[in-house]
Amino acid sequence: MSLDTILARIDDDLPEALERLMTLLRIPSISTDPAYKKDCLSAAEWVVADLASIGVDAEVRPTTGHPMVVGHVGEGAPHLLFYGHYDVQPVDPLNLWKRDPFDPAIEDTPNGKVIRGRGANDDKGQFMTFVEACRAWKAVTGTWPCKVTFFFEGEEECGSPSLVPFLKENADELSKPDIALISDTSLFDRETPGITTMLRGLLGEELIITGPDRDLHSGAYGGAAMNPARVLAKTIASLHDDTGRVTVPGFYDGVPEIKPNIMAQWEALGFDAEGFLGDVGLSVPAGEKGRSVLEMIWSRPTCEVNGMQSGYNGDGFKTVLPSIARTKISFRLVGTQDPAKIRKDFRAMVQAQMPADCEVEFIDHGCSPASVMRTDDPSFEKAREALSQEFPKAAAFIGSGGSIPIAGHFQDILDIDTMLIGFGLEDDGLHSPNEKYDVRSFHKGIRSWARILDRLTS
Amino acid sequence: MSLDTILARIDDDLPEALERLMTLLRIPSISTDPAYKKDCLSAAEWVVADLASIGVDAEVRPTTGHPMVVGHVGEGAPHLLFYGHYDVQPVDPLNLWKRDPFDPAIEDTPNGKVIRGRGANDDKGQFMTFVEACRAWKAVTGTWPCKVTFFFEGEEECGSPSLVPFLKENADELSKPDIALISDTSLFDRETPGITTMLRGLLGEELIITGPDRDLHSGAYGGAAMNPARVLAKTIASLHDDTGRVTVPGFYDGVPEIKPNIMAQWEALGFDAEGFLGDVGLSVPAGEKGRSVLEMIWSRPTCEVNGMQSGYNGDGFKTVLPSIARTKISFRLVGTQDPAKIRKDFRAMVQAQMPADCEVEFIDHGCSPASVMRTDDPSFEKAREALSQEFPKAAAFIGSGGSIPIAGHFQDILDIDTMLIGFGLEDDGLHSPNEKYDVRSFHKGIRSWARILDRLTS
Numbered sequence: 001m002s003l004d005t006i007l008a009r010i011d012d013d014l015p016e017a018l019e020r021l022m023t024l025l026r027i028p029s030i031s032t033d034p035a036y037k038k039d040c041l042s043a044a045e046w047v048v049a050d051l052a053s054i055g056v057d058a059e060v061r062p063t064t065g066h067p068m069v070v071g072h073v074g075e076g077a078p079h080l081l082f083y084g085h086y087d088v089q090p091v092d093p094l095n096l097w098k099r100d101p102f103d104p105a106i107e108d109t110p111n112g113k114v115i116r117g118r119g120a121n122d123d124k125g126q127f128m129t130f131v132e133a134c135r136a137w138k139a140v141t142g143t144w145p146c147k148v149t150f151f152f153e154g155e156e157e158c159g160s161p162s163l164v165p166f167l168k169e170n171a172d173e174l175s176k177p178d179i180a181l182i183s184d185t186s187l188f189d190r191e192t193p194g195i196t197t198m199l200r201g202l203l204g205e206e207l208i209i210t211g212p213d214r215d216l217h218s219g220a221y222g223g224a225a226m227n228p229a230r231v232l233a234k235t236i237a238s239l240h241d242d243t244g245r246v247t248v249p250g251f252y253d254g255v256p257e258i259k260p261n262i263m264a265q266w267e268a269l270g271f272d273a274e275g276f277l278g279d280v281g282l283s284v285p286a287g288e289k290g291r292s293v294l295e296m297i298w299s300r301p302t303c304e305v306n307g308m309q310s311g312y313n314g315d316g317f318k319t320v321l322p323s324i325a326r327t328k329i330s331f332r333l334v335g336t337q338d339p340a341k342i343r344k345d346f347r348a349m350v351q352a353q354m355p356a357d358c359e360v361e362f363i364d365h366g367c368s369p370a371s372v373m374r375t376d377d378p379s380f381e382k383a384r385e386a387l388s389q390e391f392p393k394a395a396a397f398i399g400s401g402g403s404i405p406i407a408g409h410f411q412d413i414l415d416i417d418t419m420l421i422g423f424g425l426e427d428d429g430l431h432s433p434n435e436k437y438d439v440r441s442f443h444k445g446i447r448s449w450a451r452i453l454d455r456l457t458s
Numbered sequence: 459m460s461l462d463t464i465l466a467r468i469d470d471d472l473p474e475a476l477e478r479l480m481t482l483l484r485i486p487s488i489s490t491d492p493a494y495k496k497d498c499l500s501a502a503e504w505v506v507a508d509l510a511s512i513g514v515d516a517e518v519r520p521t522t523g524h525p526m527v528v529g530h531v532g533e534g535a536p537h538l539l540f541y542g543h544y545d546v547q548p549v550d551p552l553n554l555w556k557r558d559p560f561d562p563a564i565e566d567t568p569n570g571k572v573i574r575g576r577g578a579n580d581d582k583g584q585f586m587t588f589v590e591a592c593r594a595w596k597a598v599t600g601t602w603p604c605k606v607t608f609f610f611e612g613e614e615e616c617g618s619p620s621l622v623p624f625l626k627e628n629a630d631e632l633s634k635p636d637i638a639l640i641s642d643t644s645l646f647d648r649e650t651p652g653i654t655t656m657l658r659g660l661l662g663e664e665l666i667i668t669g670p671d672r673d674l675h676s677g678a679y680g681g682a683a684m685n686p687a688r689v690l691a692k693t694i695a696s697l698h699d700d701t702g703r704v705t706v707p708g709f710y711d712g713v714p715e716i717k718p719n720i721m722a723q724w725e726a727l728g729f730d731a732e733g734f735l736g737d738v739g740l741s742v743p744a745g746e747k748g749r750s751v752l753e754m755i756w757s758r759p760t761c762e763v764n765g766m767q768s769g770y771n772g773d774g775f776k777t778v779l780p781s782i783a784r785t786k787i788s789f790r791l792v793g794t795q796d797p798a799k800i801r802k803d804f805r806a807m808v809q810a811q812m813p814a815d816c817e818v819e820f821i822d823h824g825c826s827p828a829s830v831m832r833t834d835d836p837s838f839e840k841a842r843e844a845l846s847q848e849f850p851k852a853a854a855f856i857g858s859g860g861s862i863p864i865a866g867h868f869q870d871i872l873d874i875d876t877m878l879i880g881f882g883l884e885d886d887g888l889h890s891p892n893e894k895y896d897v898r899s900f901h902k903g904i905r906s907w908a909r910i911l912d913r914l915t916s
Contacts, residue, residue, distance in 0.1 A: 219860030244478030316490030402677030
């Protein structure tokens with residue numbers, strides 16, 4: 001059986017593959033909201049059933065949070081471990097969705113057909129590209145290219161609280177693959193696939209500032225009573241200086257400059273910074289002065305406000321002096337920045353700004369350091385060659401602003417390297433209303449994995 | 459019939475009077491939220507029916523918003539116009555209420571029995587003190603002390619959009635009373651009644667700052683994309699200087715210093731600033747340096763954040779770069795500060811701070827100038843004497859941080875003066891969870907109005 005036969009099978013089976021994805025997308029597996037706990041379980045069970053349908057010995061593994069899915073199949077080298085996550089982001093603001101986020105559909109767009117719905121890209125559509133490639137391989141050859149371990153979690157969008165404990169408890173079963181594969185990243189552009197070799201870390205913090213012990217009438221107390229919303233605004237405003245640098249003491253310790261050869265590679269990509277910002281209605285890079293946009297999103301750390309709330313925000317107007325003001329803040333980390341030290345320094349800096357009548361409570365929303373892949377492993381070059389055959393332009397080693405802590409955990413706990421190969425596009429609207437995944441991404445993604453499996457096992 | 463007979467009747471009828479108030483408090487007439495439009499109408503109809511039950515020719519008068527209630531009764535001088543509002547504030551944060559805000563109850567507290575529920579004080583409990591006084595007068599004397607016009611609105615808590623048009627359209631019917639009476643203010647303290655002679659004005663603004671044209675993934679765009687939440691925080695932080703003064707250009711034009719004799723009167727009140735702040739968990743006056751707490755809440759202007767919202771604020775964490783950040787901001791105005799000019803200068807100041815990639819939209823939530831009563835009208839002194847007979851300590855002319863624009867409109871449109879006589883306490887929790895009104899306030903309030911009616915007509 002030749003690779004061509006498998007690729008032809010993938011082409012013929014595309015409508016059925018899309019139908020399978022639609023079924024999975026209809027399950028609202030929002031992991032961060034306890035209201036969707038049952039749906040997360042349903043998504044895990046669907047994945048197990050689908051893996052079983054292609055002969056994988058898979059099962060749902062309970063955790064204290066949402067369950068894991070683990071499956072094994074095949075024989076021979078190399079031993080591949082494929083990771084994905086079946087949970088999705090919340091959908092608010094719901095009013096900005098053009099359709100029910102969990103009633104997915106194929107839509108025609110100027111750039112071709114897209115799959116519209118929450119999770120179409122992140123990560124259901126992406127991990128199904130690998131599953132469908134395996135399905136075609138099995139259908140055509142009647143066997144498997146090598147030993148494959150499937151590993152899916154349902155807490156990637158809420159800090160993966162159960163992941164590390166599970167990996168440690170099941171290290172014997174999960175360890176000693178030759179390499180891990182993850183499909184949760186983007187193409188560099190429509191024509192150029194990428195293998196992501198740099199991932200930013202993430203540190204999540206929530207601040208709750210309390211002033212008066214209850215909401216007050218702004219007429220009766222306005223002027224005399226401390227307003228925590230004003231204190232919070234001042235605190236947030238203090239986190240960046242005029243050059244866009246984060247002001248947390250020691251924040252830039254462990255932030256490396258990119259090596260000239262990598263920087264040259266990035267410059268050669270001809271990244272369209274103007275178009276990147278223009279696509280979302282922006283025109284001016286908002287990061288550190290003197291840095292390129294690619295640096296801002298790939299190799300520089302950040303501090304961003306992800307949520308902010310105080311007082312009355314409904315219709316009309318309420319003259320209230322709020323008792324509480326809260327914010328969710330995240331830091332993207334690079335190089336060897338130490339999340340624990342940054343959290344400590346950040347909290348001290350905020351605490352020092354609290355006036356006598358305000359108390360601040362901190363909530364830890366998890367953290368992970370940045371990870372950098374060891375691209376000297378030969379499989380990276382093999383995968384790059386396979387991807388280059390599927391797409392018009394040669395694949396490149398690229399960075400990613402996003403955080404995929406699992407790659408670091410695989411290194412730390414299972415001592416294996418990870419290849420991050422994804423087929424998303426910047427305009428897929430990850431974490432946003434109207435998330436989509438191009439049918440072309442899905443189709444070429446499946447074909448790419450077939451080529452990679454072939455290349456890694458030949 | 460003597461006043462004593464009427465006061466005795468009031469004492470005997472108190473349980474029934476409380477029952478009537480409870481019935482009114484069960485109607486959730488939240489005027490600022492369109493979802494409660496029908497309930498506002500029900501409250502208006504209840505007031506009309508109750509007035510009719512004591513012989514007042516009253517009716518619901520439709521407006522483009524919530525309806526007015528107008529009623530006439532009695533003959534002879536002076537002609538009194540009594541104003542109240544049947545609408546109430548929203549109840550969020552609902553989780554901080556110890557009981558359903560619209561299932562009111564009489565509760566025992568260390569300071570005696572209180573009526574607990576939204577509107578118990580503001581303004582249902584307060585305006586019913588006057589209605590109950592009239593009911594007792596009518597029951598005992600079979601007649602009315604003088605000509606009384608009742609006028610109630612249902613939009614006081616949402617900027618009274620229909621009020622001025624209605625007053626102008628019905629000026630002939632409503633004008634030429636000798637004086638207006640309003641019960642929407644507080645006692646100075648439990649022992650000392652007050653007649654409020656200074657009211658701060660109010661200016662409401664909402665800002666909506668838009669950066670990216672949709673919510674973004676903070677990994678994919680974090681660092682490169684403008685974050686409107688950070689821009690909003692910086693804007694809010696810029697509204698006050700280090701001495702607590704508002705930085706809007708020209709903001710203090712028209713802010714008078716209090717006359718020495720009034721200031722002396724205030725100092726003589728022996729106001730417990732420490733206790734005032736301590737009651738709500740605070741210890742440090744948060745207003746302009748060098749001003750007393752009474753000045754901060756009675757005679758100094760303010761700028762306060764009443765609401766602030768951006769991004770994801772639900773359970774868990776969402777690494778989103780928000781597209782929009784919004785805030786509701788109100789200014790309390792004194793003396794002859796010009797609301798229109800301040801709104802213009804404020805908007806210009808905010809607009810000037812917007813970076814290239816941010817647009818700001820302003821929503822006008824209404825405004826009213828401060829008002830100062832003409833206390834040389836003899837009825838002020840008569841009312842002060844009547845109040846002094848009901849309470850342990852002599853009544854005083856006091857200020858109020860709150861805004862009751864109606865008093866200004868009565869002056870401007872109907873050319874009548876207003877006497878603001880209320881029986882609330884600072885700890886009633888106006889606009890807050892667990893709002894209450896002391897049964898003592900309700901009882902003595904009814905008795906006080908009977909004394910005032912007697913004094914004004916003898």
